[in-house]
Amino acid sequence: MYRISKEKLNDLYAKINETSGLYIPVKRAGEVNYAVWGEGKEVSLETLKTVKSPKSMFFPQTENMMKFKTDGKNIEVIDVREQFDERRPFVLFGVKACDYKAIEVLDKVFLGDPVDSYYKMRRETTTIVTLACSRPEESCFCKVFDVDATAPQGDVTTWLDAEYLYWQANTEKGEALTALVQELLEEGGETEVATQQAQTKAVIERLPFSNLDLSRFTPENLNALFNEKEWEEMSEACLGCGTCTFVCPTCQCFDIRDFKTNEGVIRYRCWDSCMYSDFTLMAHGNSRTTQMQRFRQRFMHKLVYYPSQYDGTYSCVGCGRCVNKCPQNLNIVKVIKTLGGKNND
Amino acid sequence: MIEETLIPKVGVITDVRKDTPDVKTFRVVGTDGKKLFQHMPGQCAMVSVPGVGECMFSITSSPTNEEYMEFSIKKCGCVTEVIHAMEVGQQITVRGPYGKNFPVEEDFKGKDLLFIAGGIGLAPLRSVINYVRHYRDHYGKVVIVYGARSKDDLVDIEEIQTEWMNEPNIEVYLTIDRPQEGWDGHVGFVPAYVKELGLDPNMTAVLCGPPIMIKFTLAGLLELGFEKSRVYTTLELRMKCGVGKCGRCNVGDKFVCKDGPVFRMTELDELPDEY
Numbered sequence: 001m002y003r004i005s006k007e008k009l010n011d012l013y014a015k016i017n018e019t020s021g022l023y024i025p026v027k028r029a030g031e032v033n034y035a036v037w038g039e040g041k042e043v044s045l046e047t048l049k050t051v052k053s054p055k056s057m058f059f060p061q062t063e064n065m066m067k068f069k070t071d072g073k074n075i076e077v078i079d080v081r082e083q084f085d086e087r088r089p090f091v092l093f094g095v096k097a098c099d100y101k102a103i104e105v106l107d108k109v110f111l112g113d114p115v116d117s118y119y120k121m122r123r124e125t126t127t128i129v130t131l132a133c134s135r136p137e138e139s140c141f142c143k144v145f146d147v148d149a150t151a152p153q154g155d156v157t158t159w160l161d162a163e164y165l166y167w168q169a170n171t172e173k174g175e176a177l178t179a180l181v182q183e184l185l186e187e188g189g190e191t192e193v194a195t196q197q198a199q200t201k202a203v204i205e206r207l208p209f210s211n212l213d214l215s216r217f218t219p220e221n222l223n224a225l226f227n228e229k230e231w232e233e234m235s236e237a238c239l240g241c242g243t244c245t246f247v248c249p250t251c252q253c254f255d256i257r258d259f260k261t262n263e264g265v266i267r268y269r270c271w272d273s274c275m276y277s278d279f280t281l282m283a284h285g286n287s288r289t290t291q292m293q294r295f296r297q298r299f300m301h302k303l304v305y306y307p308s309q310y311d312g313t314y315s316c317v318g319c320g321r322c323v324n325k326c327p328q329n330l331n332i333v334k335v336i337k338t339l340g341g342k343n344n345d
Numbered sequence: 346m347i348e349e350t351l352i353p354k355v356g357v358i359t360d361v362r363k364d365t366p367d368v369k370t371f372r373v374v375g376t377d378g379k380k381l382f383q384h385m386p387g388q389c390a391m392v393s394v395p396g397v398g399e400c401m402f403s404i405t406s407s408p409t410n411e412e413y414m415e416f417s418i419k420k421c422g423c424v425t426e427v428i429h430a431m432e433v434g435q436q437i438t439v440r441g442p443y444g445k446n447f448p449v450e451e452d453f454k455g456k457d458l459l460f461i462a463g464g465i466g467l468a469p470l471r472s473v474i475n476y477v478r479h480y481r482d483h484y485g486k487v488v489i490v491y492g493a494r495s496k497d498d499l500v501d502i503e504e505i506q507t508e509w510m511n512e513p514n515i516e517v518y519l520t521i522d523r524p525q526e527g528w529d530g531h532v533g534f535v536p537a538y539v540k541e542l543g544l545d546p547n548m549t550a551v552l553c554g555p556p557i558m559i560k561f562t563l564a565g566l567l568e569l570g571f572e573k574s575r576v577y578t579t580l581e582l583r584m585k586c587g588v589g590k591c592g593r594c595n596v597g598d599k600f601v602c603k604d605g606p607v608f609r610m611t612e613l614d615e616l617p618d619e620y
């Protein structure tokens with residue numbers, strides 16, 4: 001294990017920035033989000049919940065996928081993916097354990113057959129440096145989903161205390177990054193990290209949502225859960241604004257659309273939301289006509305459908321963003337408490 | 346550069362047939378004149394008009410056709426309207442094939458087959474029927490029941506009348522909803538007709554058509570003693586990616602684009618009622 005004193009973090013960022021783009025939580029206009037690092041940027045590593053999750057590094061909110069040139073009756077398809085070849089490698093820095101788990105959740109979707117090349121190319125050229133949490137918030141419940149906030153995975157894991165950032169490489173990519181910044185690192189930190197981990201774990205135990213019961217969310221209960229009458233009441237206040245889906249680090253839904261420009265047609269994809277009424281609209285009808293059905297879809301997907309599709313892994317990671325951001329104070333915690341199992345009261 | 350299923354191939358329309366007032370069948374090949382890709386009966390493809398949009402259609406031609414693919418397209422919105430205005434020589438884009446096919450090489454082999462279609466629902470069935478005709482001796486009896494609103498709404502009536510109806514070993518029953526001048530065939534809805542025909546319940550049945558037709562026809566078949574595990578249908582949900590990633594077309598834990606569109610009735614029974 002290595003460490004670097006907090007005063008030298010700027011040198012660390014600058015060093016990384018020499019060879020790679022650096023995406024890191026940065027405070028702008030009072031809000032913290034992942035952004036490109038540069039001298040003078042206000043880095044805020046400690047912020048637990050960036051407004052948008054780092055998923056946009058691999059699955060951007062909007063992304064051009066291809067172009068078409070049309071000439072009379074003819075069409076030419078232009079592959080725009082060459083842009084990736086020219087793109088600098090990236091280091092994504094400061095990813096919290098829940099958000100890292102969320103990337104693994106999205107990996108199963110986008111790297112599964114057939115591989116999504118857009119996602120894969122971004123993913124492959126990015127080195128992920130995670131940061132262990134030391135001050136979890138009340139809305140955090142990652143423990144429920146077996147996330148260890150004190151030992152996130154990733155290419156490099158880091159821990160931060162009052163004086164130092166501690167550094168441990170986990171993968172080949174991580175070793176390469178370590179070699180690059182070696183001159184700034186010094187050995188040490190095992191005891192400090194262990195102490196911090198023990199303290200944080202004790203705090204996590206006491207968080208209000210740390211012991212939610214998920215036991216009823218199994219594929220066998222799919223239909224029983226789907227037919228619960230509680231969905232009506234739980235979803236009544238939902239505005240269908242889609243905020244919960246856009247801030248969620250594991251929401252995968254996207255739309256594919258065309259945009260006419262002077263130089264031809266651009267086909268792009270953008271995040272979409274199952275909370276919207278036209279999400280499933282077809283020429284001859286709509287399979288989800290009520291907000292209750294859409295609300296149910298979102299939470300059933302996280303807690304039942306996704307686990308059933310991918311070996312039992314839940315697609316909620318307990319980041320708590322939807323808990324903080326829903327204007328109507330609806331969220332997955334309420335759903336779990338209502339339907340998750342008898343140990344929820 | 347690795348392959349990307351979302352990037353389509355360019356196809357050229359080589360023939361346009363007007364089947365009904367709102368359905369046209371388009372023949373498509375690649376720019377090299379060859380078939381764009383192989384598929385199995387029941388699989389679909391995403392067809393697009395750049396700048397307008399992409400839509401999923403069943404590949405209605407049989408895989409045994411080595412020369413081209415066909416799509417029977419009903420005019421019902423932005424993209425399909427533009428496609429309907431297209432002429433021979435126009436290029437479009439196509440990607441696929443997507444979805445699970447009918448189990449023609451597995452469960453259907455050696456069985457007596459009953460095909461029941463309503464309206465544009467013939468599109469996915471035409472592919473299977475012509476596949477079965479191609480490998481005729483691999484299958485038992487073939488019975489086809491096809492209905493539409495009026496005689497003008499029967500898709501591919503020419504092929505049905507000149508080819509299917511003249512083949513030994515294939516029984517074809519046509520019906521239209523209301524009496525019409527120039528029609529001396531059966532009149533009445535498909536579900537009622539199916540019951541009237543007193544079909545052999547040991548056949549393996551495939552149903553395609555509007556949800557309401559499927560619902561009543563299935564009930565009729567069950568009354569006749571058909572087994573649900575030997576009745577198949579296809580589902581249609583809004584689609585974007587076609588490969589189980591955009592999150593749009595699920596029914597419960599199944600993505601219709603990837604795990605369907607072909608489903609056994611017993612599989613549908615296990616899914617929540619949201620399609």
Ligand SMILES: Cc1cc2nc3c(=O)[nH]c(=O)nc-3n(C[C@H](O)[C@H](O)[C@H](O)COP(=O)(O)OP(=O)(O)OC[C@H]3O[C@@H](n4cnc5c(N)ncnc54)[C@H](O)[C@@H]3O)c2cc1C
Nearest residue numbers: 282283400401402403417418419422423424425468582583
């Ligand atoms: C698996 C599958 C197989 C299909 N096979 C055929 C076929 O063989 N022949 C045929 O005529 N039609 C078929 N359809 C329906 C066809 O996709 C729609 O009629 C078509 O998308 C309508 O598009 P539009 O832009 O003209 O209509 P609009 O209503 O303007 O469509 C707007 C958007 O809604 C979507 N949409 C609208 N209706 C449907 C629908 N019924 N299903 C899915 N998405 C829809 C379109 O993708 C489009 O992006 C099939 C659909 C699916 C899912």
Ligand code: SF4
Nearest residue numbers: 248316317319320322
């Ligand atoms: S559902 Fe809510 S708590 Fe769970 S991962 Fe998404 S935003 Fe975070």
Ligand code: SF4
Nearest residue numbers: 238239241242244326
């Ligand atoms: S649950 Fe809340 S955040 Fe999500 S769509 Fe409904 S009102 Fe918006």
Ligand code: FES
Nearest residue numbers: 585587589591602
């Ligand atoms: S169409 Fe995208 S998931 Fe089925």
